[in-house]
Amino acid sequence: MAGNSRLATAIHVAGMLSFTDKLPQTSDNLAQSVNTNPVVIRRIVGLLTKNGIVKVKMGAGGGACLAKKPEEITLAEIYLALEENTVFDVPQLDETHNCYLSRIVRPVLSEVLQKAEEHLLEGLRRVTLADVIVKVRMRMIEQLNCTVIKKDG
Amino acid sequence: MAGNSRLATAIHVAGMLSFTDKLPQTSDNLAQSVNTNPVVIRRIVGLLTKNGIVKVKMGAGGGACLAKKPEEITLAEIYLALEENTVFDVPQLDETHNCYLSRIVRPVLSEVLQKAEEHLLEGLRRVTLADVIVKVRMRMIEQLNCTVIKKDG
């Protein structure tokens, strides 16, 4: 339960929305797919909405839809929408800290680790939601092939 | 206090060891530099030792030294030594999960997010401990220049 599955959940949700296209999905519905609680979904959908990735219709018959085409949504966008903390923490030292060298080291570590995280973000920027969906479709086809082969064997 | 500052601590420690070269540093000593507890340091140094990055001498006059040259130690190596969890969690769904699409989506998410994390690792692989030390030295020089300028003004 600890660890961070929010990005997985968010991409999963966005993926489902792209499959169901313009039909608004309820948080109840999505929660079942992701195997979690509707409130958890609404929290995440809220963040995605705030960042223009998803649109929500209130009231009866309402729910969430994608606000853009899957080709126009990168995983980096989704990741940033979640407003996560940085992966690596670099607590800075008090100015009164007695070790001179240490006071210099910490900002350098901040800089270096921030750059590394930028690589992560670049990795996420290169993948769109559409790419993910293609992979899902390919897996579906693979599984169908398996079935056929089994039937032949 | 939550969040993950272990990598920062580990690099900080390794950096200190490279400055003091072959003179073994006690965990007490290092703890003061990093502004933490000796046990926290020993835990991290233990992991670094297990991965051949650091050597420890037991008993009086003992302590930790680098086991390799700073040019031969990448931040990725240090990161991996800490045996952290993956950055992104992708809890897999039970085979009995009712939504067929979801059961396919999750492994795809695992794959995609793992690749993104590989980018992070690549970012860390490109930086050696020696690079970090150079940056620290440059900051020290910068600060010295500042002092001189202030004296002139």
Place this chain on the structure above:
DNA sequence: CATAAGTGTAACCAGAATAGTTACACTTAT
């Protein structure tokens, strides 16, 4: 207009991770 079906959000709980700390057995230099 009443009602049912939705969302948004606050509040609380449980479980896990991190870091800090104490304590103590064990190792080694002098």
Place this chain on the structure above:
DNA sequence: ATAAGTGTAACTATTCTGGTTACACTTATG
């Protein structure tokens, strides 16, 4: 023999994440 170290177990406090309940608010529909 003693002092100075490390390794490690055990406990605590804090924080984060996710799960859950509850409830006010919005809207479609009969």
